[in-house]
Amino acid sequence: MMGEHSSKKYDEELEAIRSKVLLMGGIVETQFLDAMTCFRIGNLERAERVMREDDTVNQLEVQLDDACSHLIVRRQPTANDLRTVMATIKVITDLERIGDEATKIARVAKALHTRGAAGINHYEMVRGIANATSDMLHDALDAFARSDQQQALQLIAQDAVIDHEFRSIMRNLITFMMEDPRTISAALDTLWVAKAIERIGDHAKNIAEYVIYVVEGKDIRHTRPAPQVQDDA
Template sequence: MIGEHSSKQYDSDLETIRSKVLLMGGLVERQFQEAMNVFHNGNIAAGERVIKDDDQVNLLEVELDNACSHLIVRRQPTANDLRVVMATVKVITDLERVGDEAAKIARTAIHLHKRGIGSIDHSETVRVIATAAADLLHDALDALARLDEKQAIKLISDDAIIDRDFRSIMRNVITYMMEDPRTISASMDTLWVAKAIERIGDHAKNIAEFVIYIVEGKDIRHTDYAATHLDAGT
């Protein structure tokens, strides 16, 4: 009876943590979306709110890290249970970094629009990569909520598209600066925004990898696991 009670309490504690992780995911999704709106429309007040919202994300990171540490100490999970907790800690870190990148986008957008420069001629290209990264983040969180391994595998390969698009933006921006040196400052700011978006895609991919780690117990980081499984039709 003691073991059964302990197990039920562990499940309850873990579910509370999972719910707050998904809440944190929703917060950084919104933060990213609003930061991109600031980049496109120049709403400085909205940008300042995005930056301020990062404090809430940071507090959640600390709260959840502490909750996971206490869960390990109190319940002493082993095997699969410990794997879930460890993966959750890593997901929390990636979500906090998404919030950091969103705040960086907001700061850069404010800087651009305060100088009256705007996002020069790369706005639509940046919008495309931002939409792809936002979709990747949303779907990674959905895969985490449902522990959907198949969806997670597909998302890992999708990140390569974002990386490719970022390299294209970088080449175009460099060409733009060479042709008109007066655009160097605005072009560099736009490139920083694109890089922040690319990093958000990386963090979303990390979350998908941790879904696979939870489900299969395989650490697939720095491997071709996704490409192999997609080719095999799994």
């Protein structure tokens, strides 16, 4: 009976942590969407709100890290339970870094629209990669919530598309700067935003990899996951 009670208590504590991680994920997802809106239309008030939300995300990171540490000390989880806690700690770190990247975008958006862009449509340059990354982040959080390794594997493949798109944006911006030096300042701002978006995609991929680690017990970081074989039966 004591063992059953302890196990139930552990499950409740872990679920409370996971719920708070998903809350944190919702905040950083909104941060990213709001930051891109600022970059598109120059809403300075919204940019300031994105930057303020970074403090909330940082506080959640500290609280959740502390909760995970206490859970390990009190419950001493093993095997899959321990993998789940360790992966959750890593997800928390990636979410905090996504918040940092969204804050960078908001800062650039504020500076760009205060100064005024010259010669390029800065938002259209990054619209495609921003939409793809937003979808990827949303799906990564969904895969984490449902422990869906199939969805996680698909997300990892999407990161290569985002990386390719970033390289294309970088080449186009370099061309703009070479052809018209007046665009250099705005082009550099747009490049920093594109890089921040690409980094958010990297963090979303990391979350997907942690889902696979929890479900399958395999650490596939820095490796190419084996292709999924379809059953013809």
